[in-house]
Amino acid sequence: MAELTRRRFVGQATAVAGAVALSGSVAAKAAAAAGRSTRKAAAQEKTEISIYHIWGTPPGGTPAETPAPMTQVIDAFNAQSDTVTLTSSTPGTYYETLQKTQADIAAGNPPDLVSVPWAFLNYAVEGLGVKDLATVAGDQFADLQASMSDTAWPLVTKDDTVYGFPWGLSTPILYYNADLFEAAGVDPEEAFATWESFAAACPALQDALAGNPVLGLSYNKDWPAQTIIQSNGGRVLNDDGTFGFTSDEAKEAMQTIADLDKAGFYDRGTRDELRPSFVAGSTAVLQSSVASLNGLTNDVAFTLGTSTWPRFGDKPVIASTGGSFLGVFSDDAAKYPAVVEFLTFCASEEGYSLWNQTGYVNISNHELERLPGQEPAYAQFEAGLIRETNWPSARGVEAGSTWDVYCERIWANDISVEEGVNQALQEITAIIGA
Amino acid sequence: MAVASPGQPALQEVQPTAIKRAWTGYRLTEGLTPYLLIAPLLILIAVFIYWPLIYSAYLSFYDWNFVRPDKTYVGWDNFTRLPDDPRFTRALRGTLIYTVTLVPLQVFLPLGLALLLWPIRKSRAQTRYRIMLFSPTIIAYSVAAVMWLWIFNPLQGILNKVLAEFGAERINWLSDRSTAIWAIIIVATWKTLGFHMLLYLAALESVPKDYIEAASLDGATHWQIMRSIRFPLITPTFFFVLVTTVISVNDDVFGAINVLTDGGPFDSTTNVIYYLYQQGFQFFQIGAASAVAVLMFAATSLLTWVQFRFVERHVHYG
Numbered sequence: 114m115a116e117l118t119r120r121r122f123v124g125q126a127t128a129v130a131g132a133v134a135l136s137g138s139v140a141a142k143a144a145a146a147a148g149r150s151t152r153k154a155a156a157q158e159k160t161e162i163s164i165y166h167i168w169g170t171p172p173g174g175t176p177a178e179t180p181a182p183m184t185q186v187i188d189a190f191n192a193q194s195d196t197v198t199l200t201s202s203t204p205g206t207y208y209e210t211l212q213k214t215q216a217d218i219a220a221g222n223p224p225d226l227v228s229v230p231w232a233f234l235n236y237a238v239e240g241l242g243v244k245d246l247a248t249v250a251g252d253q254f255a256d257l258q259a260s261m262s263d264t265a266w267p268l269v270t271k272d273d274t275v276y277g278f279p280w281g282l283s284t285p286i287l288y289y290n291a292d293l294f295e296a297a298g299v300d301p302e303e304a305f306a307t308w309e310s311f312a313a314a315c316p317a318l319q320d321a322l323a324g325n326p327v328l329g330l331s332y333n334k335d336w337p338a339q340t341i342i343q344s345n346g347g348r349v350l351n352d353d354g355t356f357g358f359t360s361d362e363a364k365e366a367m368q369t370i371a372d373l374d375k376a377g378f379y380d381r382g383t384r385d386e387l388r389p390s391f392v393a394g395s396t397a398v399l400q401s402s403v404a405s406l407n408g409l410t411n412d413v414a415f416t417l418g419t420s421t422w423p424r425f426g427d428k429p430v431i432a433s434t435g436g437s438f439l440g441v442f443s444d445d446a447a448k449y450p451a452v453v454e455f456l457t458f459c460a461s462e463e464g465y466s467l468w469n470q471t472g473y474v475n476i477s478n479h480e481l482e483r484l485p486g487q488e489p490a491y492a493q494f495e496a497g498l499i500r501e502t503n504w505p506s507a508r509g510v511e512a513g514s515t516w517d518v519y520c521e522r523i524w525a526n527d528i529s530v531e532e533g534v535n536q537a538l539q540e541i542t543a544i545i546g547a
Numbered sequence: 548m549a550v551a552s553p554g555q556p557a558l559q560e561v562q563p564t565a566i567k568r569a570w571t572g573y574r575l576t577e578g579l580t581p582y583l584l585i586a587p588l589l590i591l592i593a594v595f596i597y598w599p600l601i602y603s604a605y606l607s608f609y610d611w612n613f614v615r616p617d618k619t620y621v622g623w624d625n626f627t628r629l630p631d632d633p634r635f636t637r638a639l640r641g642t643l644i645y646t647v648t649l650v651p652l653q654v655f656l657p658l659g660l661a662l663l664l665w666p667i668r669k670s671r672a673q674t675r676y677r678i679m680l681f682s683p684t685i686i687a688y689s690v691a692a693v694m695w696l697w698i699f700n701p702l703q704g705i706l707n708k709v710l711a712e713f714g715a716e717r718i719n720w721l722s723d724r725s726t727a728i729w730a731i732i733i734v735a736t737w738k739t740l741g742f743h744m745l746l747y748l749a750a751l752e753s754v755p756k757d758y759i760e761a762a763s764l765d766g767a768t769h770w771q772i773m774r775s776i777r778f779p780l781i782t783p784t785f786f787f788v789l790v791t792t793v794i795s796v797n798d799d800v801f802g803a804i805n806v807l808t809d810g811g812p813f814d815s816t817t818n819v820i821y822y823l824y825q826q827g828f829q830f831f832q833i834g835a836a837s838a839v840a841v842l843m844f845a846a847t848s849l850l851t852w853v854q855f856r857f858v859e860r861h862v863h864y865g
Contacts, residue, residue, distance in 0.1 A: 135630075208828070208829050211831075212828045214611065215613055215614055215831060216613070218613075218614045219613040219614055236831070239613060239615075240612050240614060240831055241612075241614055242614065242615075251629065325702055331864070381719055381722045381723070381812070382700075382701060382702075382721075382722050383721045383722050383807075383808060383809075383811065383812070384809075385557045385696050385699065386696065386699075386700055386702075386721065386722070387806075389696075389697075389700065389703070390700065390701075390702045390703065393702070393703050395702035395703055396702070413605065469719065486620055505611070507610075507831075508830065509827075510829065510830045510833065511826075511830040514825070514830065515634070515830065518814060520812060521811065521812060522812075525722075525812065525813075527724065527812075527813055540633055543631065543632075
């Protein structure tokens with residue numbers, strides 16, 4: 114047996130390492146070449162496009178036995194298309210989806226379609242370069258437009274250019290434990306008529322809950338705050354771009370929730386706590402998106418009721434939108450016909466019927482059956498929704514997050530309304546003006 | 548005498564040159580081979596550590612989001628605006644609280660546990676304890692979060708239920724600014740405790756037994772053996788745990804912040820790492836995030852230098 118000297122060992126190790134590297138490289142090249150040829154063959158038959166979205170599980174619910182509605186839409190599209198294969202990816206929340214989109218754009222490999230929140234339209238246009246839908250759709254743009262409600266298109270329009278396909282339109286509504294209301298002897302219709310009547314009903318509901326808080330406002334607090342402020346005649350951001358959240362109407366609206374908190378009726382829980390508390394029957398009322406209807410209906414063991422927001426006196430409820438549109442990010446114009454084929458399927462009765470199971474408001478022009486519990490959302494939609502606040506400038510997302518923190522602080526009585534809105538104004542001005 | 552054939556150089560003329568060449572070749576191979584062997588690793592480190600570091604420093608002078616074609620040079624703006632940003636001030640406060648509380652908790656508490664477990668090292672109970680204490684280290688934060696969310700839930704959580712048995716009022720663990728940061732500290736400690744404890748147990752195991760026997764024969768008490776023999780001999784591990792904890796404590800806590808509170812309520816659980824994440828990946832301000840990264844790198848380097856300068860002199864390397 115040959116003696117293993119240091120030199121021999123080093124030499125052999127180098128030779129082995131070199132051989133491995135070389136063979137790895139050759140194998141990789143061969144695999145890549147094989148992959149290319151396979152893909153090339155497949156590409157001749159079908160165009161591959163990708164979509165990033167948030168609907169991996171039924172909205173607001175746990176994974177169900179049946180696929181989530183968006184998965185059903187994608188599966189049905191793939192089954193019927195002879196020319197396109199759509200692959201879907203669900204990176205997580207809206208933030209995580211946009212992070213992945215941003216990273217992939219930076220890496221030169223943008224996804225073809227992405228679900229973008231309405232509130233991020235400005236950022237999608239200015240920061241991420243979402244494509245003009247008219248350019249993408251070409252001749253078929255008019256058909257796409259005709260398939261969806263006229264009220265939906267302004268939500269994806271900026272400076273007279275349409276930047277996306279309106280898809281998931283939600284609005285915040287109130288879910289309540291109807292059994293608990295009955296046990297407490299509270300008439301829901303009467304309780305949800307005005308904020309005054311709601312506050313009057315809270316003690317009875319709280320007794321039925323053994324002292325627990327009554328109302329939880331979920332998601333980012335700036336979302337329900339927008340509906341509450343608008344319903345009192347105020348605005349978070351005025352149409353001319355000035356800040357409206359310091360107006361008397363806005364302050365009065367914000368005070369309403371702070372007063373409920375002071376009386377112990379408002380649940381300060383985190384967004385991950387509020388929903389489980391409601392589902393477990395520990396709170397009586399939960400504000401959430403209408404898109405949570407399907408998930409909540411599946412999850413609760415009590416009779417689930419839904420309601421529009423209480424009014425401020427005689428003023429009408431003016432809710433905000435929520436949800437997202439489908440934005441095109443592909444730089445490859447050759448893929449646009451495939452993207453349009455998918456969007457056309459989404460707009461078709463077959464596609465939209467599958468999507469309509471979520472609970473989102475039907476913004477297509479198809480007459481589809483409404484889900485039990487969707488009535489408040491349609492009532493708010495028909496009364497006119499205002500687009501979720503699109504904070505201006507490249508730092509608009511940060512400004513929105515700052516306002517969210519102040520809404521949370523004001524409602525939990527960590528700061529007075531007056532102080533809170535003034536400090537928010539100062540901080541947001543510094544951010545947006547920076 | 549030189550032997551030469553026609554057309555062939557003499558043997559003694561060839562030999563020195565050939566030997567010299569072979570020797571040079573050998574020296575060259577010997578000299579280069581180690582570098583060739585470590586080259587792949589060096590390239591990886593350069594590409595994935597040093598280049599991002601340099602690029603991050605470069606980006607800190609720009610306003611950019613990684614995607615826009617135009618990068619705007621803003622000079623020192625990303626640095627100078629930080630003191631005026633209330634969110635950054637709150638993040639600094641959080642960073643300080645996490646460092647001051649978690650460094651002792653993650654350095655001394657595992658040491659105490661290791662010392663408690665050391666005497667029962669030969670029993671099965673120690674293995675069970677080790678598994679019990681180490682398992683949180685390998686559980687993903689996303690999984691652990693679900694469990695902790697239920698423990699901390701103010702209305703159905705087990706913690707409040709137990710406290711209620713003793714007549715305590717309901718505590719909003721994660722949504723009250725006075726308790727949320729402590730909830731995060733509890734989770735972060737639970738997560739890292741076991742790993743540090745294992746390091747200490749390994750260090751205690753490596754203390755030569757003859758030192759202990761000699762001291763025992765000389766009549767040293769348990770405490771004297773601990774103070775004068777065991778602890779000095781595990782100081783390299785102690786120093787390692789201290790340095791790595793100071794470097795990574797705010798990084799480690801990020802997972803708990805992200806899954807349990809998102810920095811809230813009212814930014815009370817945020818820290819500089821979470822602020823960096825928000826700037827870069829929620830607000831898409833890569834320049835601002837890079838500026839924070841550069842400052843964090845400088846601060847961490849300084850702290851590490853201070854520890855090596857002033858603490859390492861007390862370390863006994865055997």
